[in-house]
Amino acid sequence: MALIVQKFGGTSVGDANRIRHVAQRIVATHNAGNQVAAVVSAMGQSTDELVDLAGEVSDNSYPREMDMLLTAGERISMALLAMAIQDLGVPALSLTGSQAGILTTANHGQAEIIGIRADRVRDGLDHGRIVIVAGFQGFSPDSRDITTLGRGGSDATAVALAAALGADVCEIYTDVDGVFTADPRLIPDATMLPEISFAEMLELAGAGTGVLMARSVEFGRRYQIPIHVRSSFHEREGTWVKETTMEEPIVRGVAYETNDAKVTIHGVPDQPGVAARVFEPLAEAGVNVDMIVQNVSTAGTTDISFTVAKSQAEMARTVTEVVAAGMRAGGVDVDTEIAKVSLVGAGMKTELGIAGRMFRILADHAINIEMISTSPIRISCVVRGRDVDAAVRSLHDGFALGDPTKEAAQ
Amino acid sequence: MALIVQKFGGTSVGDANRIRHVAQRIVATHNAGNQVAAVVSAMGQSTDELVDLAGEVSDNSYPREMDMLLTAGERISMALLAMAIQDLGVPALSLTGSQAGILTTANHGQAEIIGIRADRVRDGLDHGRIVIVAGFQGFSPDSRDITTLGRGGSDATAVALAAALGADVCEIYTDVDGVFTADPRLIPDATMLPEISFAEMLELAGAGTGVLMARSVEFGRRYQIPIHVRSSFHEREGTWVKETTMEEPIVRGVAYETNDAKVTIHGVPDQPGVAARVFEPLAEAGVNVDMIVQNVSTAGTTDISFTVAKSQAEMARTVTEVVAAGMRAGGVDVDTEIAKVSLVGAGMKTELGIAGRMFRILADHAINIEMISTSPIRISCVVRGRDVDAAVRSLHDGFALGDPTKEAAQ
Numbered sequence: 001m002a003l004i005v006q007k008f009g010g011t012s013v014g015d016a017n018r019i020r021h022v023a024q025r026i027v028a029t030h031n032a033g034n035q036v037a038a039v040v041s042a043m044g045q046s047t048d049e050l051v052d053l054a055g056e057v058s059d060n061s062y063p064r065e066m067d068m069l070l071t072a073g074e075r076i077s078m079a080l081l082a083m084a085i086q087d088l089g090v091p092a093l094s095l096t097g098s099q100a101g102i103l104t105t106a107n108h109g110q111a112e113i114i115g116i117r118a119d120r121v122r123d124g125l126d127h128g129r130i131v132i133v134a135g136f137q138g139f140s141p142d143s144r145d146i147t148t149l150g151r152g153g154s155d156a157t158a159v160a161l162a163a164a165l166g167a168d169v170c171e172i173y174t175d176v177d178g179v180f181t182a183d184p185r186l187i188p189d190a191t192m193l194p195e196i197s198f199a200e201m202l203e204l205a206g207a208g209t210g211v212l213m214a215r216s217v218e219f220g221r222r223y224q225i226p227i228h229v230r231s232s233f234h235e236r237e238g239t240w241v242k243e244t245t246m247e248e249p250i251v252r253g254v255a256y257e258t259n260d261a262k263v264t265i266h267g268v269p270d271q272p273g274v275a276a277r278v279f280e281p282l283a284e285a286g287v288n289v290d291m292i293v294q295n296v297s298t299a300g301t302t303d304i305s306f307t308v309a310k311s312q313a314e315m316a317r318t319v320t321e322v323v324a325a326g327m328r329a330g331g332v333d334v335d336t337e338i339a340k341v342s343l344v345g346a347g348m349k350t351e352l353g354i355a356g357r358m359f360r361i362l363a364d365h366a367i368n369i370e371m372i373s374t375s376p377i378r379i380s381c382v383v384r385g386r387d388v389d390a391a392v393r394s395l396h397d398g399f400a401l402g403d404p405t406k407e408a409a410q
Numbered sequence: 411m412a413l414i415v416q417k418f419g420g421t422s423v424g425d426a427n428r429i430r431h432v433a434q435r436i437v438a439t440h441n442a443g444n445q446v447a448a449v450v451s452a453m454g455q456s457t458d459e460l461v462d463l464a465g466e467v468s469d470n471s472y473p474r475e476m477d478m479l480l481t482a483g484e485r486i487s488m489a490l491l492a493m494a495i496q497d498l499g500v501p502a503l504s505l506t507g508s509q510a511g512i513l514t515t516a517n518h519g520q521a522e523i524i525g526i527r528a529d530r531v532r533d534g535l536d537h538g539r540i541v542i543v544a545g546f547q548g549f550s551p552d553s554r555d556i557t558t559l560g561r562g563g564s565d566a567t568a569v570a571l572a573a574a575l576g577a578d579v580c581e582i583y584t585d586v587d588g589v590f591t592a593d594p595r596l597i598p599d600a601t602m603l604p605e606i607s608f609a610e611m612l613e614l615a616g617a618g619t620g621v622l623m624a625r626s627v628e629f630g631r632r633y634q635i636p637i638h639v640r641s642s643f644h645e646r647e648g649t650w651v652k653e654t655t656m657e658e659p660i661v662r663g664v665a666y667e668t669n670d671a672k673v674t675i676h677g678v679p680d681q682p683g684v685a686a687r688v689f690e691p692l693a694e695a696g697v698n699v700d701m702i703v704q705n706v707s708t709a710g711t712t713d714i715s716f717t718v719a720k721s722q723a724e725m726a727r728t729v730t731e732v733v734a735a736g737m738r739a740g741g742v743d744v745d746t747e748i749a750k751v752s753l754v755g756a757g758m759k760t761e762l763g764i765a766g767r768m769f770r771i772l773a774d775h776a777i778n779i780e781m782i783s784t785s786p787i788r789i790s791c792v793v794r795g796r797d798v799d800a801a802v803r804s805l806h807d808g809f810a811l812g813d814p815t816k817e818a819a820q
Contacts, residue, residue: 016466050486056426058493065496068504069489072482076460079479083468086475094478099554120554144509144530 002168003125004029007039007135007158011175012232013077014044022232023084025173026130030090035125037165039135039158040081042073063108067137067148071097074134074154082132092130095120097137098146101164102157104138110150111138113157113219116164125165133161152213159216163223170220171228172212178229178238179204179211181253181401182392189402193252194237197244200252200346203378207342208257217241250347250354251399254392257340258385260290261313262371263320264305267330278304278323285319287312291340291373291380301330305371307382310336338370339388342380343395349376361398367391412578413535414439417449417545417568421585422642423487424454432642433494435583436540440500445535447575449545449568450491452483473518477547477558481507484544484564492542502540505530507547508556511574512567514548520560521548523567523629526574535575543571562623569626573633580630581638582622588639588648589614589621591663591811592802599812603662604647607654610662610756611637613788617752618667627651660757660764661809664802667750668795670700671723672781673730674715677740688714688733695729697722701750701783701790711740715781717792720746748780749798752790753805759786771808777801 006026013019022038030036041047050069078094085092101117124131135154138147149156155172162170179201180190196204198221205214211229220227220241230238268274275294282289292306308316317334324332341362348354358379362369367390371382383391396402416436423429432450440446451457460479488504495502511527534541545564548557559566565582572580589611590600606614608631615624621639630637630651640648678684685704692699702716718726727744734742751772758764768789772779777800781792793801806812 016463019467053426053486054490054493057429057490058497060493060497062493062496065489065492065502065504068492068506069486072485072489075482075485076463076479079475079482080464080467082475082478083464083470083472086472087468087470092475094475096478096556146506 001033001035003035003037003165005037005039005158005162005165005167005170007154007170007172008041008232009154009174010041010044010047012173013040013081016080019077019080020084020087022173023081023088025232027085027088027090030130037121037125037131037133037161037167038081039133039154039161040074040078041135041154042070043077046073046076064145067108067146070148071134071137071146074136078132078134085130085132090130091128092132093124094132095124095134097134097157098139100133100161102133102138102160104140104147104149106140106143106145106147108145108147111140111147113138113149113160116160118161118164121161122165133157152215155213155216156219159219159225159227162225163219167225169226169228171230172216173230173232174211175232176211177231177236179209179241179253182396183209183256186389186392187396187402190396191401191403193239195240195242195244196252197346198241199377200344201241203342203344203375204253204255207255207344207378207380208340209253209255212241244346249345250351251343251345251401253344253401254395254399255342255344256388256392257342258388259310260307260338260340260382261310261316261334261336262305262307262338262382263313263316264303264333264335265320265324265329265331266303266333267301268304268324269327269329270300270302274327275304277327278320279306281319281323282316285315287316287319291371291382293371293373307338307340307371337385338382339385339391340380340382341388341391341395342378343399344378346377348379355379357398358395361394362391365390365394367394411443411445413445413447413575415447415449415568415572415575415577415580417564417580417582418451418642419564419584420451420454420457422583423450423491426490429487429490430494430497433491433498435642437495437498437500440540447531447535447541447543447571447577448491449543449564449571450484450488451545451564452480453487456483456486474555477518477556480558481544481547481556484546488542488544495540495542500540501538502542503534504542505534505544507544507567508549510543510571512543512548512570514550514557514559516550516553516555516557518555518557521550521557523548523559523570526570528571528574531571532575543567562625565623565626566629569629569635569637572635573629577635579636579638581640582626583640583642584621585642586621587641587646589619589651589663592806593619593666596799596802597806597812600806601811601813603649605650605652605654606662607756608651609787610754611651613752613754613785614663614665617665617754617788617790618750619663619665622651659755660761661753661755661811663754663811664805664809665752665754666798666802667752668798669720670717670748670750670792671720671726671744671746672715672717672748672792673723673726674713674743674745675730675734675739675741676713676743677711678714678734679737679739680710680712684737685714687737688730691729691733692726695725697726697729701781701792703781703783717748717750717781747795748792749795749801750790750792751798751801751805752788753809754788756787758789765789767808768805771804772801775800775804777804
């Protein structure tokens with residue numbers, strides 16, 4: 001008997017039919033002799049609808065009350081799912097984040113999980129029940145308030161709960177088959193990876209692969225809970241994210257991100273402390289900086305470029321213009337027409353020459369590289385936004401990541 | 411400084427505009443120097459929509475999960491209301507039934523309030539906040555589950571909370587001006603009662619006056635919390651329900667109920683124990699019996715008639731037919747074309763002849779009386795359904811309950 005945590009997103013429980021379908025899936029796992037705890041998101045677009053409703057009532061932001069409002073969403077889906085499961089003859093129990101003991105910081109809207117008191121979930125499982133837990137939500141013991149976990153919160157709930165229960169696996173059900181060598185919508189012969197390490201998955205998530213967010217992967221890595229990313233539409237296995245023991249391939253996949261903007265400060269005096277004067281105020285303003293590049297100094301001045309999320313680009317411009325004026329720099333440019341292309345693979349850290357090969361492939365396709373950033377297992381290049389498809393395709397081909405059988409079929 | 415509990419129903423918070431309007435009302439009370447706790451129902455028809463959604467998922471009844479589902483409704487309205495209040499510059503805090511310490515029995519769908527641990531509400535009020543409490547919902551300390559209170563639950567929450575806080579008044583905001591001598595939709599010159607005793611209000615509620623349900627009045631009576639039933643559309647005072655000290659008028663008002671059915675068992679052997687054999691199985695089947703009349707025996711047999719809610723009429727028929735067969739009675743009739751008309755007034759218990767006058771007035775209007783039941787301060791008659799308007803009107807006129815100024819205006 002295994003203990004399995006299964007997570008179903010909003011699309012999987014979008015209407016009554018889909019809820020019944022998910023119920024069948026969970027009950028099949030239970031009837032195969034496993035203990036199952038299911039983590040569920042709010043139905044379809046219901047969270048967005050609640051956000052809109054709040055916008056109708058008020059133009060202001062009230063994070064505590066927004067969390068109170070949004071947590072109604074999972075309450076609805078989890079209760080309905082528990083009904084559908086019981087229709088199939090298995091006792092089920094739905095628990096809110098608070099009832100399931102999901103303890104978080106008091107930081108409304110983007111609370112962090114600080115611990116899980118899983119007694120009630122475990123008690124339900126030990127009594128032969130399927131336990132449904134609301135994703136995305138928790139309870140702050142400090143403020144005694146209901147909190148939400150922000151983007152990717154339901155995945156985080158699932159992996160953290162799996163860790164607290166000592167589950168054998170955390171299954172993340174999604175609308176794709178698994179994790180691919182590149183986005184299959186863009187690259188038809190992209191190959192699904194049967195297995196990937198936590199470290200590689202973290203880099204892919206950070207580089208724009210949306211299947212699983214970094215915070216969930218981090219939980220899995222820390223507590224060594226295998227995460228199985230798989231389709232909710234069929235029974236085939238997907239991608240296992242886990243500590244791999246096998247020899248790893250050099251390059252695992254190509255990821256891209258088109259939601260970034262590039263900010264450049266021209267003519268910055270090249271002297272100590274300049275970088276701090278730029279990036280401290282950005283951090284204070286809550287702007288999340290990704291890549292940073294400082295050019296070689298020419299005639300005593302240099303250019304500093306960095307990337308931020310497009311949604312924070314205007315905030316970054318405002319802060320940076322003040323800083324630039326203060327240091328008598330030349331001026332600030334914000335460029336939203338960029339994209340980031342990344343190559344990820346644990347084998348890179350021992351294999352030399354991957355970066356050079358990557359740059360050569362891009363050059364051969366007349367794709368200009370504007371910024372570069374690297375980690376031991378990742379190389380990212382900023383390119384023009386219009387070049388992103390060609391960049392991903394050329395790298396995927398150039399590193400022979402495609403499935404030859406699919407290639408032949410085209 | 412007074413401590414005031416204000417309750418707003420689903421219609422009052424039906425959309426964003428109405429929520430802002432309710433917020434203004436609450437803030438005005440607060441800014442006049444009062445402490446305010448507001449109890450709020452789910453928005454408009456949202457509870458019905460959730461019930462429909464459950465019906466799409468499952469044909470079966472899962473009371474625990476249904477309560478989990480339905481309590482999403484108040485969660486939404488209370489969070490939105492707290493936002494709207496804070497927009498007006500007053501700190502506000504929304505609390506679920508559980509957070510507000512509303513302790514109930516574990517009887518899902520119709521839980522009873524067994525106590526209120528109001529510390530958190532009081533703490534919020536003492537910190538200058540307006541505290542919003544979800545109506546209709548509570549928490550069972552025995553099962554550790556979320557419960558709902560059934561029909562009239564939000565009013566019950568409000569009055570019980572007022573009792574626990576030792577509030578000066580519990581204001582019930584509604585879409586009518588107050589409690590009238592008769593239904594103003596039926597009787598244009600019906601008079602609003604500025605004041606009515608708990609006992610009279612209990613009888614009116616039991617006799618079909620829908621403004622306030624008996625369970626809330628009972629709470630008010632037990633803890634001596636004045637209840638002020640008033641309109642959410644204007645500022646004028648409505649009806650105060652409280653322990654009256656003044657001389658009471660003989661007749662306070664006329665109520666009617668058209669949702670009852672009459673069940674008759676013919677030819678019942680007139681012997682000891684017969685009534686128990688009929689009504690014990692009905693109670694076991696959960697059928698709520700209102701009036702009971704047993705005719706004088708003729709030739710060793712008698713007829714027993716009783717009224718039940720129309721929604722329970724078929725259940726009552728099934729149970730009663732089994733019983734009737736078992737005691738070799740004549741047969742069972744179910745009549746859904748009836749109505750109950752009641753005269754209520756605390757003065758009746760000392761004033762003789764009210765019943766006779768009531769029967770005379772109905773006879774003068776050719777209205778046949780099919781059943782009669784009385785309490786010290788109420789007389790109820792079952793009549794044909796088609797006669798109900800005429801019965802209410804003739805009694806309202808006959809006991810001179812109308813407002814002479816309105817009468818003249820017609």
